[in-house]
Amino acid sequence: MHIKKAAIIGKGAVGLLYGSLIARNIGTDAVEYVMDDDRLSRHAEDALTINGRPCRIRTVGASIAAEEEPVDLLILAIKATGLEQALVTMESCVGPQTRIISLLNGITSEEAIAQRFGWENTVLSVAQGMDAVFIDNALTYTHPGEIRLGPASATAPGVVDQIADFLACAGISHSVEADIRRRQWVKFMLNVGLNQTCMVFGGTYGSIVAPGEQNRCFIAAMREAIAVAHAEGVDLDEEDLLQMVAMVESLDPAGMPSMAQDRINRKRSEVDQFAGTVIRLADRHGILVPQNRYLYDRVAQIEAAYMDELDEGLRWE
Structure with a gap:
C-alpha cells in the first residue's frame, strides 16, 4: 500500500x-x-501561524470526514487528556486499511487505540527533539x-x-527502531523530568540544564523513572539519561516543553501520564519515588489555582 x-x-x-512539513513537501x-x-x-475562525506564516491546511469536521473515503494514514497529535x-x-x-501512528506523550496511547481499531495497522512511536512552542x-x-x-x-x-x-517524502526526520518500546521509555523518562520540572518552576530548556534546583529536580525525577522501568523489565541506564540531557542542551534555551506552555495557556496538563504513571507503577513494585510525588502534587496545586481563576472569570462574564 502506498500512502x-x-x-x-x-x-x-x-x-x-x-x-x-507534509503540506510543504508533498x-x-x-x-x-x-x-x-x-x-x-469553536475554532473555525482561529488564525493560526507557523513561524509567522498562516496555516492554510484544510480542516474538516468529523461529520464531513465520515462522508469521504477513509484516509491512508491517521496521525494522532493531541495531548493525552484529549485521547x-x-x-x-x-x-x-x-x-x-488506515495506518495509525500516535505521537502522544506517555507509554499507553497505542494500547487504547488498538483496543478500538486493532493492532494490525497500528505502530509504536515517539516524537522527540523538537523545540516547538x-x-x-x-x-x-x-x-x-x-x-x-x-x-x-501484532503490527502487520x-x-x-x-x-x-x-x-x-514529507521531509520528516525519522528512524525505524529495532526496540521501539525501549525508545518509548527513554522519551517517557525525559518527559517525566523535563515537562514537569519546567511547569513547576516556570522553566525553559536553558534553565533546566543550568546548575541549580531545577536541574536537580530534572535529574532526580528521571532517575526514579529509570528505577520503575527496571521493575517493568525495560533496561534503561545512565547513558540514556545523559543522551536526553545532551538533547535538551541542543534546543533553543528560551524554548519550553508542552507542560510549561500549559501553565502559560492555563490548560490541563499531562501530569497524570507522567508522574501519575510513575507513581502507579512504583506502588506496584514497592519503589519510593518522592520527587515524582512532589511534582504531581505541585502541578495539581498550580492547575487548581488557575482553573479556579478561569471559573471565577466565567462567573463574571
Whole structure:
C-alpha cells in the first residue's frame, strides 16, 4: 500500500509542525486536520501561524470526514487528556486499511487505540527533539525533531515501512527502531523530568540544564523513572539519561516543553501520564519515588489555582 493522504487529529504544536512539513513537501492535498464538529465550530475562525506564516491546511469536521473515503494514514497529535474524544473522532476517517501512528506523550496511547481499531495497522512511536512552542495561536520552532517508530508485536508486516516512506517524502526526520518500546521509555523518562520540572518552576530548556534546583529536580525525577522501568523489565541506564540531557542542551534555551506552555495557556496538563504513571507503577513494585510525588502534587496545586481563576472569570462574564 502506498500512502497518499494523511489526516491529523490535533492542531497544536506537534500537529501543526508535522502537518506543515507534509503540506510543504508533498502538497496541501496530502494532509488535512480532522476535529469533532463542536470543537471545529469553536475554532473555525482561529488564525493560526507557523513561524509567522498562516496555516492554510484544510480542516474538516468529523461529520464531513465520515462522508469521504477513509484516509491512508491517521496521525494522532493531541495531548493525552484529549485521547478519549480523539478515539471517537478517529472513527470518522479510519478504515480497514488506515495506518495509525500516535505521537502522544506517555507509554499507553497505542494500547487504547488498538483496543478500538486493532493492532494490525497500528505502530509504536515517539516524537522527540523538537523545540516547538505554541502560544496565542502561533507556533514557532527551530528544530523540527524526529519521529522514531517500530512495530508492535501484532503490527502487520510492511506497515512500518509504508509509514516511514511517507515520512521520508514529507521531509520528516525519522528512524525505524529495532526496540521501539525501549525508545518509548527513554522519551517517557525525559518527559517525566523535563515537562514537569519546567511547569513547576516556570522553566525553559536553558534553565533546566543550568546548575541549580531545577536541574536537580530534572535529574532526580528521571532517575526514579529509570528505577520503575527496571521493575517493568525495560533496561534503561545512565547513558540514556545523559543522551536526553545532551538533547535538551541542543534546543533553543528560551524554548519550553508542552507542560510549561500549559501553565502559560492555563490548560490541563499531562501530569497524570507522567508522574501519575510513575507513581502507579512504583506502588506496584514497592519503589519510593518522592520527587515524582512532589511534582504531581505541585502541578495539581498550580492547575487548581488557575482553573479556579478561569471559573471565577466565567462567573463574571
